[in-house]
Amino acid sequence: MSLNAYPPVLTQLIRRLSKLPGLGEKSATRIAMFLLQCPKEEAEAIAEGILQMRSQVHTCSRCFHFTDEELCSICRDPARDTGVICVVESTADLLAVEQSGAFKGRYHVLQGVLAPLDAIGPDDIRIKELLKRLDTENIKEIIIATNPSSEGEATAHYLVKLLKDRPLRISRIAYGIPMGGDLKYTDRITMERALKGRQEF
Incomplete structure (x- = not known):
């Protein structure tokens, strides 16, 4: 054309x-x-x-999700569990978790992942702000929900290393076979995670 x-x-x-x-x-x-x-x-x-x-529209001063007020609607919601934070890479990831309806806590948007090849280090994403929240809020659990990419995994491992000595529960979302998926088309890493994350009936 x-x-x-x-x-x-x-x-x-x-x-x-x-x-x-x-x-x-x-x-x-x-x-x-x-x-x-x-x-x-x-x-x-x-x-x-x-x-x-x-x-x-700008970022929420607490979690860095998008908002047109000081705090986003999720941070303002009194019904949310204030003791649990789900750490995600982006607002798009936050929305994906939120649409599932399975999470009732609050979020922390990193606005990126560690990517040494692109010169993106810990100071370039919202890790300092996460640590500050842990010092000022009564957080009991951190759920790390970064993507299953090499950068997402590196970021997750870095966060676990930073947080492991704190008195809180640290968990990572499970990855496995999607509903309607076919085992023979599943990649090795997904299959490995699915087996490690297996549950008893």
């Missing part, structure tokens, strides 16, 4: 939209065409929503 056929302003918008995660040039073109052909008020409302999001 040649973008030369479009007016320069439309071409520029398509190129910008195509930089969004999961969007290629075709999807970006469809979105641009929708914005061009929808009622002007609708396009303006979308643009205003983006501007408001950028100016009003």
Whole structure:
């Protein structure tokens, strides 16, 4: 598809939209065409929503999830278990755990993982802030829910090393065979974790 056929302003918008995660040039073109052909008020409302999001949404001062207030809705919720913190890499991971409905505690978003090859060390993610929370909040358990990547595993091991001498329970979420998965297509590491995390009936 040649973008030369479009007016320069439309071409520029398509190129910008195509930089969004999961969007290629075709999807970006469809979105641009929708914005061009929808009622002007609708396009303006979308643009205003983006501007408001950028100016009003920031990270929670306690857990570093996104919010438009001082504390996010989860940290403000009095029904949450304040003694348990689930440590995740990103807000997207927080939302995945939250959608399961299985966790009723609070979170801590690291906003990244340790990645020495990319020069990302402990001072580049929210580890200091986690330790500060342990000193000021009555935390009884830390659940480490970093992803099963080499960086996620390295971050989990680093956190365990930092926290092991503290008087709290440290656990790691289990990884295994997904519901509807097929054993013959399961990778070695997932199979190993599934066997180690097996439970009695």
